[in-house]
Amino acid sequence: MKIHFSILFILLFVFGNAQNPDDEDHFVKDNFTKKEFYIPMRDGVKLYTAVYIPKDISNKNKYPFLMQRTCYSIAPYGENEYRERLGPNKYLMQDKYIFVLQDVRGRYMSEGTFTNMTPQVDRKTKIDVDESTDTYDTIEYLLKNIKGNNGKVGQYGTSYPGFYTAAGVLAQHPSLVASSPQAPILDFWNDDFLHNGKVMLGYFRTFPVFGVQKTKPENKAWYNDTMIKPTSEDGLKFYRDMGTLKDGYEKYYKDNFFMTEIMNHPNYDEFWQKRSLLPHLKNVNHAVMTVGGWFDAEDLSGPLNIYKTIEKTSPKAKNTIVMGPFSHGAWAYEQGKHFHNDIYFGDSIATYYQKNVETKFFSHYLKGNAKQDAGLPEALMYDTGAKQWREFATYPPKVAQKVNFYLSGGTLKNTAGQGFSEYYSDPNNPVLSSDKLKDFNGFTPKNYMSEDQRFAEGRPDVLTFTTDVLTEDVTFAGEIMAKLNIASTSSDADFAVKLIDIYPEDFKPAAKKEGVIYGNYHQMVRSEIMPARFRNSREKAEALVPDQKTAVNFRLQDVVHTFKKGHKIQIQISSTWFPLFAVNPQKFLDNPNFATKEDYTKAFIKVFDDSAIEVEVLK
Numbered sequence: 001m002k003i004h005f006s007i008l009f010i011l012l013f014v015f016g017n018a019q020n021p022d023d024e025d026h027f028v029k030d031n032f033t034k035k036e037f038y039i040p041m042r043d044g045v046k047l048y049t050a051v052y053i054p055k056d057i058s059n060k061n062k063y064p065f066l067m068q069r070t071c072y073s074i075a076p077y078g079e080n081e082y083r084e085r086l087g088p089n090k091y092l093m094q095d096k097y098i099f100v101l102q103d104v105r106g107r108y109m110s111e112g113t114f115t116n117m118t119p120q121v122d123r124k125t126k127i128d129v130d131e132s133t134d135t136y137d138t139i140e141y142l143l144k145n146i147k148g149n150n151g152k153v154g155q156y157g158t159s160y161p162g163f164y165t166a167a168g169v170l171a172q173h174p175s176l177v178a179s180s181p182q183a184p185i186l187d188f189w190n191d192d193f194l195h196n197g198k199v200m201l202g203y204f205r206t207f208p209v210f211g212v213q214k215t216k217p218e219n220k221a222w223y224n225d226t227m228i229k230p231t232s233e234d235g236l237k238f239y240r241d242m243g244t245l246k247d248g249y250e251k252y253y254k255d256n257f258f259m260t261e262i263m264n265h266p267n268y269d270e271f272w273q274k275r276s277l278l279p280h281l282k283n284v285n286h287a288v289m290t291v292g293g294w295f296d297a298e299d300l301s302g303p304l305n306i307y308k309t310i311e312k313t314s315p316k317a318k319n320t321i322v323m324g325p326f327s328h329g330a331w332a333y334e335q336g337k338h339f340h341n342d343i344y345f346g347d348s349i350a351t352y353y354q355k356n357v358e359t360k361f362f363s364h365y366l367k368g369n370a371k372q373d374a375g376l377p378e379a380l381m382y383d384t385g386a387k388q389w390r391e392f393a394t395y396p397p398k399v400a401q402k403v404n405f406y407l408s409g410g411t412l413k414n415t416a417g418q419g420f421s422e423y424y425s426d427p428n429n430p431v432l433s434s435d436k437l438k439d440f441n442g443f444t445p446k447n448y449m450s451e452d453q454r455f456a457e458g459r460p461d462v463l464t465f466t467t468d469v470l471t472e473d474v475t476f477a478g479e480i481m482a483k484l485n486i487a488s489t490s491s492d493a494d495f496a497v498k499l500i501d502i503y504p505e506d507f508k509p510a511a512k513k514e515g516v517i518y519g520n521y522h523q524m525v526r527s528e529i530m531p532a533r534f535r536n537s538r539e540k541a542e543a544l545v546p547d548q549k550t551a552v553n554f555r556l557q558d559v560v561h562t563f564k565k566g567h568k569i570q571i572q573i574s575s576t577w578f579p580l581f582a583v584n585p586q587k588f589l590d591n592p593n594f595a596t597k598e599d600y601t602k603a604f605i606k607v608f609d610d611s612a613i614e615v616e617v618l619k
Contacts, residue, residue, distance in 0.1 A: 029082045031055055031096065036079050038111075039102070039141045041134055043127040048109035048217075049138070050074050052086055052099040057148035064152040064366035065142055066092065067100035069135065069164040073108045074101035077219045088156050088180070088332065089354035092362055098149055102138060104131070104164060109217045116210055116258055117163065117188055117275035120170065135168035139175055154178035154366045158291075158329040159299060160185060163277070166306055169288060170280055178365035180358070182291040183329050186302035187276040189268055189538070196530050196554060197268060197538060198494060199245060199582040199593060202297075202433070202445040204228075204252075211258030228252060235440025236432070239579035246594045263593045268538035278305065284314035287374065289361045293326030294384050295340045295449040300557045307379075307395070318373055321395060322357055323560070324349060324382045327446050331358075337511050341447040343523060344511040345387050352389075383475070384525065385501060385562035396478030396558070400616035404483075405571070407465045408609040412569060417609030423461050423574070425493065427583045427600040430576030431461055440579060448580065453500050453522040456572060463607055466502065466570040474563045478616030480526060480556040484573075485611045487550065488532075490603035491543040491588035495552055496577040498527040499613070501561070502568040522570065525561050529581055530554035533588065543588035549608065571613055575605060 033053045038046035054063050066087055076083065086099040093099075106114025121128040139153050153176045157165040162184030169179045185191045193203050205228050212223040231238065242248045245263075253259040265271045288310060292303030307321035324331055325338065325345040331353050338349040357380060364374035379395035382388070408417035434440070434448050435455040456462050482497045503521040512518060533541035535552045544550060563569050576583055585595035586603050 025084055027093065028052065028084060028086055032082070032086070032099070034079050034082055036077070039138055041129060041137045043129050045105060045112040045129070046110070047102055047105065047112075047134065047138065048074070049100065049102045051142070051146060052083075053146065053148075054096045054098065057098070059148060062148050062150035063096060063098045064150050064154060065100055065139075065146075066097040066362060066366065067102070067138070067153060067155045068157050068161055069102045069104050069131075069138070069155070069168065070157065070161040071104050071107045071114065071164075072160065073221075074103055075108075075219065077109065088182075089358055091355055091359040095359070095363060097154075097362075097366065098142075098146060100138075100142060105134065106213065108214075109219060114213060116261075117185065118167070119274040120167070120277070120280045131164055131167035132170035135164075135176075136171040136173050139171070139173045143175060150367075151175055152177050152366045152370065154180075154362050156180040156182065156362075157184075158182040158332065162299065162302065166277055166281075166302075169284055169286075170277075172283070172285060176286055177370040178287045178289075178362055180289045180291060180361065181303070181306060182331070183293065183296055183299040184290070184302040184306060185299055186305055187272070187278060189272050189276070190301045191299045193262060195528060195581070197266065197534055198529050198531050199262065200580065201239065201245065201578070201582045202440075202442075202580045204239075204248060205443055207253050207256050207259045211253065211256035211260075213257065226256070230441040233441070234437045235442070236437050236579065239440060244595055244597060245582040246596065249593075264591075266591045266593050267541055268534075278309050281306065281309045282313045284310050284317040284319070287318035287320075287361070287365045287370070289320040289322065289358075289376070291322045291331065291358075293328060293330060294323055294382065294559070295326060296328045297445045297449050298328045304558055320361070320376050320378060320380070322353065322380045324353060325384050325387075326350075327449070328444070339511075339513065341450045342452065342513050342516045342518075342521070343450050344509055345382070345384070349382075381477075381560040383560050383562050385475070385564060386473075390560060392477075396616055397618060400478050400618050402614055403617045404612040404614050405569070406609065407463075407571060407573075407607060407611045407613070410465055412465050412467045412571065412613075416612070420487075420606040420608045421463050422604060422606045423463050424602070425461050425575040425586065425605055426602045427576060427586055428597075429461075430578035430583050431456055431459060431496075431574045433577050433580035445580060448524070449527075450523055450525075453498060453524050453572060454520070456574070457522065459574075461574055461576070463573040464570060467568050469504075470563055470565055470567055470569070472565050474569070475561070475618040476563070476615045477560045477618045479558050481614040482528070482530070482552075482554050482556060483612045483614055484552045485549055485608040486532070486552055487547055487606045487608070488544055488586075488603050489546050489605075490586040490601050491546060492584060492592070493532050493544065493575050493586050493603060493605060494529055494577075494581070494584040495532065495554075496527065496529045496574050496581075497556060497613070498572040499525045499556065499559070500570040500572060501525050501563055502570050504566045526556050526559050528554065528556040529577055531584065531592075533592075541588075541590075573607060575603075
């Protein structure tokens with residue numbers, strides 16, 4: 001069977017054996033005994049679990065548990081079949097723990113029915129279940145049935161397993177002393193498949209993984225027959241030929257339960273609300289280290305908002321956040337010279353994180369005194385412009401000052417103007433999200449998060465606002481708000497905002513990739529999209545009144561980025577961003593997901609000079 005490279009990458013890297021094979025290939029088999037069994041949950045459903053137990057375990061040499069619960073398979077299956085790597089990094093593997101891997105409900109060898117982002121329950125009865133109760137029941141079973149444990153449990157996971165880790169925090173089991181949700185999904189309304197409710201078309205090829213139920217125990221992927229195979233190196237052709245989101249859904253995924261749910265729930269209704277973890281993250285009573293990547297195209301919202309929420313609701317929790325110059329889960333493997341897309345950030349950054357942060361976190365709380373602080377920074381944030389780690393006692397930093405950059409006449413100013421800028425948006429000729437056509441064949445987007453944006457500048461449907469050359473360094477550290485005042489001739493529109501770092505014309509990087517022109521490089525630092533229909537309420541969409549000045553305010557995700565002396569800061573604004581996001585028909589519909597080409601409406605859109613980008617600047 002031929003597996004697309006992007007799928008293989010995800011299976012090997014994010015959800016499985018994160019480290020590349022080396023001269024320690026036999027370490028696991030030489031040092032661990034593997035056991036596989038079903039663990040019964042309180043409602044009778046049994047979850048398939050693999051446990052790797054150190055061979056030197058004894059009543060005098062006890063070990064803690066380090067657990068990952070996943071929807072992506074705990075393969076290889078069979079007690080004589082061993083993984084080449086265990087745990088989130090090789091250093092923890094070498095230190096030895098009781099490593100636990102579990103297929104969650106409805107996935108692979110486990111019983112039950114799979115639900116995307118399992119809602120938390122009120123636990124009105126003894127058999128009400130969710131991911132936190134499954135975590136609790138698993139821990140109880142392990143403590144009672146695995147001899148030689150020291151009574152402590154840690155958990156970790158990246159991406160969807162990051163969600164299971166975050167949900168597991170809510171188990172509040174007394175033996176659970178350390179949790180590390182990494183690139184966790186928090187709320188599908190603004191992670192992965194949706195951004196502010198806008199369907200991320202760049203995820204189109206992933207739906208089989210999440211929207212096909214299995215009918216029996218499976219030790220291999222049962223959904224492969226519904227995967228869409230690339231037909232051309234020009235991945236853009238697939239999306240152009242597909243037509244509308246409705247056309248793609250009806251052609252490929254009419255029987256896919258997850259895409260059907262997305263298509264039928266365009267607003268932030270009860271279906272989405274009950275799948276958010278944020279309202280439940282209260283009274284956290286153990287150590288939590290949330291990890292993310294500044295260039296994570298999938299789950300950037302999750303880590304930032306989990307950390308901030310725990311800070312507010314559980315001030316006594318040992319709460320840490322780490323954000324590095326990584327794509328989705330890239331802290332799990334070492335790449336030597338660390339690049340994201342074209343941009344070099346330094347050497348051995350993943351190894352630094354693994355040895356000095358992740359290993360220290362779990363070692364301290366699982367093998368040391370869990371009641372004492374591990375001595376990690378409150379916030380360890382990589383400055384993606386200065387290209388160095390920074391430590392903060394609070395995040396966002398209290399010393400940062402809010403500054404407004406007003407969008408006026410193609411420039412960024414410190415005072416509001418009285419005019420407007422205007423562009424012409426045609427859904428039939430959308431602004432492209434990248435000029436790398438091969439990337440559109442990918443399983444999920446990745447490179448666009450720091451991609452050169454010169455290809456979009458100069459289009460009549462893209463507004464640009466740029467500073468003069470900076471005479472000193474300017475560091476943004478914290479949240480970003482787009483505060484747009486717009487008017488459109490249409491009854492609906494999206495607004496995509498990009499924050500860009502423009503390099504000097506003579507820029508010479510410390511390390512480079514062949515064929516890349518770094519002089520005048522327009523590196524995207526942050527971006528987000530907002531449907532105007534949700535400007536006042538996510539629960540109830542509202543049409544725009546044509547030609548009426550209207551406020552559209554929304555958050556871009558955070559940054560810690562220094563715009564260096566000699567660089568420029570730029571903002572780009574457009575109303576299409578294709579094929580990363582589905583095209584807005586620009587005609588208000590109760591459910592825009594079912595828009596047809598006949599609904600596509602051209603529009604003249606004004607952005608008034610009192611619009612601003614509000615940032616937090618370190619002085």
